[in-house]
Amino acid sequence: MKEPLLINPTVWLRSSPIPLSAPEKVLSTFETGKPLSVIRFKGPHKFYRVSGWDNTKSKMADPYGPWWVDETALSSIYSKIARLDMFEGWMPPEILARIKSLPMHYRALAAICENWNDFREQVMLELPSQEELIGLCGPTAPQPLRDSMDRASRHTPWLPGGVEQVFFKRATRTEKNINPLWVHWVNLW
Numbered sequence: 179m180k181e182p183l184l185i186n187p188t189v190w191l192r193s194s195p196i197p198l199s200a201p202e203k204v205l206s207t208f209e210t211g212k213p214l215s216v217i218r219f220k221g222p223h224k225f226y227r228v229s230g231w232d233n234t235k236s237k238m239a240d241p242y243g244p245w246w247v248d249e250t251a252l253s254s255i256y257s258k259i260a261r262l263d264m265f266e267g268w269m270p271p272e273i274l275a276r277i278k279s280l281p282m283h284y285r286a287l288a289a290i291c292e293n294w295n296d297f298r299e300q301v302m303l304e305l306p307s308q309e310e311l312i313g314l315c316g317p318t319a320p321q322p323l324r325d326s327m328d329r330a331s332r333h334t335p336w337l338p339g340g341v342e343q344v345f346f347k348r349a350t351r352t353e354k355n356i357n358p359l360w361v362h363w364v365n366l367w
Contacts, residue, residue: 180248181218187314190216196347196355204345207245207319214316217344221305224249225344226366228284230296234325239294241301241363242356244348247288248315251342252366255283280367289321289339300366303356311356313344 183190191201198204208214219225225246229239262278269277276282281297284290290297305311318339327334346356 179220179223181220183216183218183312185216187214187216190312190314191347198347204314207343207345208314208316209319209339212317214314217313217315219305219311219313219344221307221309223305225303225305226252226364227301227303228290228295228297228299229301230298232295233293238299241299242348242358242361244346246303246313246344246346247284248342248344255280255287255341258287259283284366286337287318287339287341288343289318289337291321291323291325291337293324293326297367300364301361302364303361305360309357309360311346313346315342315344317341318343 185193187205188201191198191204205214225248227241227243227246229241229243231237232239259278259280262274265274285292285297318341320339321337322329323335323337348355
């Protein structure tokens with residue numbers, strides 16, 4: 179269940195128990211001009227995340243990280259792919275299979291640069307009944323295909339973003355946060 183909270187996103191990001199010193203970094207990952215909401219998620223609820231190799235840090239991405247895609251957003255990605263069925267018989271099957279690829283759509287709509295994550299692992303956060311998490315929700319801002327590309331060049335390929343992402347604050351000590359026992363490895367593709 180999703181319950182919108184009447185809290186300004188910047189105020190929430192700066193508030194205790196896990197205050198962020200630079201909320202503008204988080205806010206810049208959301209699409210400019212689109213509404214953001216602080217949401218209380220009550221279990222049972224599912225979220226998804228990819229946790230592959232990050233070339234910018236030369237290590238695997240954290241499977242318990244702050245950025246997630248809500249189960250309804252993943253369903254919307256599946257819906258977009260299903261609409262491509264109308265091209266069966268019009269396109270060669272190998273091309274149609276490639277454009278119906280879930281990893282390709284996930285990367286494009288979640289705007290995850292190729293050098294941030296190679297998608298080798300996928301995880302699901304399964305929020306149990308009677309538990310809750312508060313997160314910041316809104317559409318993902320567009321990103322270049324690789325974050326090192328020239329953003330001003332008209333030749334730079336862009337990931338459009340737009341799917342709803344959820345940002346959960348990360349605890350550094352004992353504050354209530356994502357319980358590692360709620361996170362499981364899954365095979366989305």
